[in-house]
Amino acid sequence: MTPDPKTLLAQELDDYDGRWVAMRDGLVVAHADDEETLRNHPDVRPGDLRFPIGEPATGFYMLGV
Numbered sequence: 001m002t003p004d005p006k007t008l009l010a011q012e013l014d015d016y017d018g019r020w021v022a023m024r025d026g027l028v029v030a031h032a033d034d035e036e037t038l039r040n041h042p043d044v045r046p047g048d049l050r051f052p053i054g055e056p057a058t059g060f061y062m063l064g065v
Helices: 005-014 035-039
Strands: 020-024 027-032 049-052
Touching: 020 035, 027 035, 035 049
Parallel strands: none
Antiparallel strands: 020 027, 020 049
């Protein structure tokens, strides 16, 4: 039986708890301790999704999503 891809993705992201990740085509292409460092990572492209993994820190809100 083939595992559910959504389950695999959730398990992979557990490794990045407390960090920021950049994703492209459903794959993590880079990770960093903070958003600015991630944005400046050489593997991150302008169209990549960038977001924190784990519980939101106080003051972190996603608007318009």
